[in-house]
Amino acid sequence: MYPPTTSSPLGHHHLTAQILNYQLTHGMHLRHIHLKQPQPSHNTTSSSSSYPISTSIFPTPFPRALFHHAHNLQPIYNELYARLSDNESWLYNSVIAPLLPVDSFARILWEIHLRMKNKRGGGGGGYGSDISMGLFRSDYMLHVPGEYNEEVEVEVGVSLEENDNAGLRLKQVEFNTIACAGGCHAKKVVDMHRYLTRTGVYNDDGSLSSAANGEGYREKSPITLSSLPTNENIKGLADSLATAHDIYYGGPVRSDLATKTGVLFVVQPDNFNVADELPIEYALWDRENPIPTYRVEWGDDVLERTCLGGNRELLFYPHLQGEGSRPVEISVVYLRAGLEVHEYDAVGIECRVRLEQSRAIKCPSVLGHVLTFKKVQQALMGPGVLERFLDSKEKVSAIRDTFVGMFSMDGDSEEGRYARGLATDPESAWRYILKPSLEGGGHNIYGEDIPGFLLGMSSESEWGRYVLMERIRSPVVGNVLMSRMGVEESDVVSELGVFGLCIWKKGEILRNKTVGWSLKTKFADVDEMSVVKGFGCFDTPLLV
Amino acid sequence: MYPPTTSSPLGHHHLTAQILNYQLTHGMHLRHIHLKQPQPSHNTTSSSSSYPISTSIFPTPFPRALFHHAHNLQPIYNELYARLSDNESWLYNSVIAPLLPVDSFARILWEIHLRMKNKRGGGGGGYGSDISMGLFRSDYMLHVPGEYNEEVEVEVGVSLEENDNAGLRLKQVEFNTIACAGGCHAKKVVDMHRYLTRTGVYNDDGSLSSAANGEGYREKSPITLSSLPTNENIKGLADSLATAHDIYYGGPVRSDLATKTGVLFVVQPDNFNVADELPIEYALWDRENPIPTYRVEWGDDVLERTCLGGNRELLFYPHLQGEGSRPVEISVVYLRAGLEVHEYDAVGIECRVRLEQSRAIKCPSVLGHVLTFKKVQQALMGPGVLERFLDSKEKVSAIRDTFVGMFSMDGDSEEGRYARGLATDPESAWRYILKPSLEGGGHNIYGEDIPGFLLGMSSESEWGRYVLMERIRSPVVGNVLMSRMGVEESDVVSELGVFGLCIWKKGEILRNKTVGWSLKTKFADVDEMSVVKGFGCFDTPLLV
Structure with a gap:
């Protein structure tokens, strides 16, 4: 039986109190946002309270073999996506062309690409760098193969002796290529669960073990340090940026103006989730050879604080420097902004163009960015596509083994018409998720809601913005989740994200590795998964 | 001119934003308190938002020689207070006897002492350990010698070339012997100011330097890494507890019942300042040889979770253990509670008695605790007292050089009558502070308020609870302080606290060292100094 039961409500209270204490002292908080403008006096705002991010009380069982398998898949996915971004004609035909009439974000990004490619931009002209960088995150859920059965109640086996997990597979939920978040929180939650394990709260003398048989027999709790993998996301992400920095620094031209070279984080204004960005910056400053790292806000702030040097160096003027002081030459632009269509007003577009025109390495570049559209996942299912981009069976x-069925929803193809049939029929729609090509959670339509949603749209031509994806049949396990809504025990399902670094230069892959992972867990009866939006929790896998 | 000016209000905004980010991600927060009881279901409270602790924007200049001098004083103070606690008759005659009729807290603590000493307690009888431990904090302010002048406007010299500081002295504000707080916050604020310095925000290309002469000439900012001392409070405090743990562990008797030996933090329920306690616990768990460390709340929680073994071992049953599991033998009881008189109801008294009866090393013991009364400082001024307890001129x-004038307010002595005259005369009262013997801030009466306060009391006999202390004439310097009230620039004064460890055994000093320090800064026109109560900020000395 999982999770282990606590001995009493008081014990439960004590465990949540320990978690809240740990979160408070380790920056595992989200900020309450108070929007205030800087004032022309010293009395600027300093109100900045915060609250703990949602977390699971216990780690969640996850098959050890599949945890490691996901790590091994990442370099293959990295390579695949690097090659996709290098193939403009495939990208255009398979992803962009179908989206252009229906998806404004795809249109905006492609127009930026064309402006770069055709050097129609004012000033510096086209792309400033032929090196691309991706800090990707591939998300998976466990899948129970076989016929879909609405009442699926397979549990993840907790005991190492059990073979319950033998049939489980990893299926990809999505592949993210821009502003992949959660790395810092994920690492800290793992540290927390490991701390709680080390201090004995999960298993001191077996006290927290299962009392399933009702006869006072105490099983040992299965939660042990050796079953909880360590997590080095912060170091991994910082090292990735440092690697790209070194590649830039080893290049030929540097500005005479700049006194130093550094990394630039482009961030969203008033982000309530800065605690997921800052530890990476601190880690870059804390290296034995510190890498100067700065934050700048997407939009006006970028345009005001940067300019292009004579060799297209991106020159950045830190906020706390006075007039006349010398700029920093930016080696790597790490985008934690520019991922949502509303950020692309005229200023946002100029901001992206400025960055792309520079010789700084962009993480990601525009062609890396468009790979985050769900349409890419669907296009990869086409016959022979993987074979074209990967060099071994x-x-x-x-890769193909991680796919579930995914269909285009366009009105012109055989496949699209088939998918439209599935999606509009309540008898079949419940087995699917309708996903727009936009990045990020909160926009998906689930199962029985799909037919009504589609029929409510003003025109069937808009349907082409979506892809239809089979629902992954995830096995469940019990756990207790703690969020702002309270502490609740129920069946949960988890999503494993794997972070990968890839740096490539027109066909040549310079770096390719797995750099970290995250586990998010939500109640099985909740569709959405977004921890910062209040669905789901950060978690640690209990490897079984 | 100090502090260095920022180039613009926007620059100022950017600096405070960086500080807020750093605080959020490093646990430099206080908790909003929502009082809720554990519920008999899983839906216990998990709401636990927090807000940043007050901090200075810039480090505050402080004379380097006096900073080091305060460190060198600490072992002498440690030794002095250890010897005082060993001398019951001096303690009784000089401190307790005058307070007994007027101070209920002194009465309660002394009754506990007598009960221990006379073995009148039920169960285990008298004191269980002859080893005492102090984690002391001696607080100093800078003092301008000479005639008191209300309009004192001496500034701390910022430049190393200046000799302005030659005449400054350290004067002791108070000496704390129980639950000395601020160590963890102090360390983190120092790390923060050093981080801001490393990243160049105080002095990138001189941009934040003074523009005092108005001709665009840029002085280099005086804020450099080498002028900001590092701070290892968390390690120092944890190492101190580990030292006492090792001394206990090296002793003769250990329980057959217990499976391990550990340190017990006795804490106040619903403390909003746990972030100043927890890092010390984590550091004990994080040692190469981890020391099990637990928290228990003052009062019922102590009585329910502990008992005395056959050899007076303090046996602790962790909250998350079930019935029938084995206890932890406590080596060191670290009191972060029991410092306020309201905590000593019948349960609180039994709690303290239980702890004192045990053979665990108490930090502090009752006789160490009573040394925190201001009356001790005043008694030490008596002729020959220091000579009696210290072995060298x-x-x-x-030590005597750190004293300012301090007078008893009793009605029986020549000194008391003299002090009463000073305190009730507005012509002289403004030069003094009236301090009750209670620990902690918030109870002092300042200067011109003293005569009215005294005359408003129901009986002159109550005056004996107070001591009259000369105000320290602190030099001022400009700085910008950030608190929940906002960001404000003005003249400030600082208070340097030095943490000391002393472990002694009836006349024999086993360990004696300086283990850390803190700097707190407040506006010069504010009397009170208590950061967690909203007066003052944590700060870093800029050594000049």
């Missing part, structure tokens, strides 16, 4: 088969 | 003179 083993790689193709490993 | 150099030590006596170093």
Whole structure:
């Protein structure tokens, strides 16, 4: 039986109190946002309260073999996506062309690409760098193969002896190529669960073990340090940026103006989730050879604080420097903004163009960015596509094995018409998720809601913005989740994210590795998964 | 001119934003308190938002020589207070006897002492350990010698070339012997100011330097890494507890019942300042040889979770253990509670008695605790007192040099009558502070308020609870302080606290060292100093 039961409500209270204490002292908080403008006096705002991010009380069982398998898949996915971004004609035909009439974000990004490519931009002209960088995150859920059964109640086996997990597979939920978040929180939650384990709260003398048989027999709790993997996301993400920085720094031209070279985080204004960005910055400053790292806000702030040097260096003027002081030459632009269509007003577009025109390495570049559209996942399912971009049968088969059915919703193709049939029929729609090509959660339509949603749209031509994806049949396990809504025990399902670094230069892959992972867990009866939006929790896998 | 000016209001805004970010991600927060009881279901409270602790925007200049001098004083003070606690008759005659009729807290603590000493307690009888431990904090302010002048406007010199500071002295504000707080916050604020310095925000290309002469000439900012001392409070405090743990562990008797030995933090329920306690616990768990460390709340929680073993071992049953599991033998009881008189109801008294009866090392014991009364400082001024407890003229003179005038307010002595005259006369009262013997801030009466306060009391006999202390004439310097009230620039004064460890055994001093320090800064026109109560900020000395 999982999770282990606590001995009493008081014990439960004590455990949540320990978690809240740990979160408070380790920056595992989200900020309450008070929008205030800087004032022309010293009395600027300093009100800045915060609240703990949602977390699971216990780690959640996850098959050890599949945890490691996901890590091994990442370099193959990295390679695949690097090659996709290098193939403009495939990208255009398979992803962009179908979206252009229906998806404004795809249109905006492609127009920026064309402006760069055709050097129609004012000033510096086209793309300033032929090196691309991705800090990707591939998300998976566990999947129970076989016929879909609405009442699926397979549990993840907790005991190492059990073979319950033998049939489980990893299926990809999505592949993210821009502003992949959660790395810092994920690392800290793992540290927290490991701390709680080390201090004995999960298993001191077996006290927190299962009392399933009702006869006072105490099983040992399965939660042990050796079953909780360590997590080095912060170091991994910082090292990734440092690697790109070194590649830039080893290049030929540097500005005479700048006194130093550094990394630039482009961030969203008034972000309530800065605690997921800052530890990476601090880690870059804390290296033995510190890498100067700065934050700048997407939009006006970028345009005011940067300019292009004579060799297209991106020159950045830190906020706390006075007039006349010398700029920093930016080696790597790390985008934690520019991922949502509303950020692309005229200023946002100029901001992106400025960055792309520079010789700084962009994480990601525009062509890396568009790979985050769900349409890409669907296009990869086409016959022969994986074979075209991957150089071995083993790689193709490993990647294809993570796919679930995914269909275009366009009105012109056989496939699209088939998918439209599935999606509008309540008898079949419940087995699917309708996903727009936009990045991020909160926009998906689930199962029985799909037919009504589609029929309520003003025109069927808009349907082409979506892809239809089979629902992953995830096994459940019990856990207790703690969020702002309270502490609640129920069946949960988890999503494993794997972070990958890839740096490439027109066909040549310079760096390719797995750099970290995150586990998010939500109640099984909740569709959405977004911890910062209040759905789901950060978690640690209990490897079984 | 100090502090360095920022180039613009926007720059100022950017600096405070960086500080808020750093605080959020490093646990430099106080908790909003929502009082809720544990519920008999899983829906216990998990709401726990927090807000940043007050901090200075810039480090505050402080004379380097006096900073180091305060460190050197600490072992002498440690030794002095250890010897005082060993001398019951002096303690009784000089401190307790005058307070007994007027101070209920002194009465309660002394009754506990007598009950221990006379073995009148039920169960285990008298004191369980002859080893005492102090984690002390001695607080100093800078003092301008000479005639008191209300309009004192001496500034701390910022430049190393200046000799302005040559005449300054350290004067002791108070000496704390129980639950000395601020160590963790102090360390983190120092790390923060050092981080801001490393990243160049105070002095990138001189941009934040003074523009005092109005001709665009840029002085270099005086804020450099080498002028900001590092702070290892968390390690120092944890190492101190580990030292006492090792001394206990090296002793003769250990329980057959217990499976391990550990340190117990006795804390106040619903403390909003847990972020100043927890890092010390984590550091004990994080040692190469981890020391199990637990929290228990003062009062019922102590009585329910502990008992005395056959050899007076303090046996602690962690909250998350079930019935029948084995206890932890406590080596060191670290009191972060029991410092306020309201905590000593019948349960609180039994709690303290239980702890004192045990063979665990108490930090502090009752006789160490009573040394925190201001009456001790005043009694130490008596002729020959320091000479009696310290073994060299150099030590006596170093300690006496930190004293300002301090008078008993009793009605029986010549000194008391003289002090009563000073305190009730508005012509003289403004030069003094009236301090009750209670620990902690918030109870002092300042200067011109003293005569009215005294005359408003129901009986002159109550005046004996107070001591009259000369105000320290602190030099001022400009700084910008950030609190919940906003960001404000003005003249400030600072208070340097030095943490000391002393472990002694009836006349024999086993350990004696300086373990850390804190700097708190407040506006010069504010009397009170208590950061957690909203007066003053944590700060870093800029050594000049």
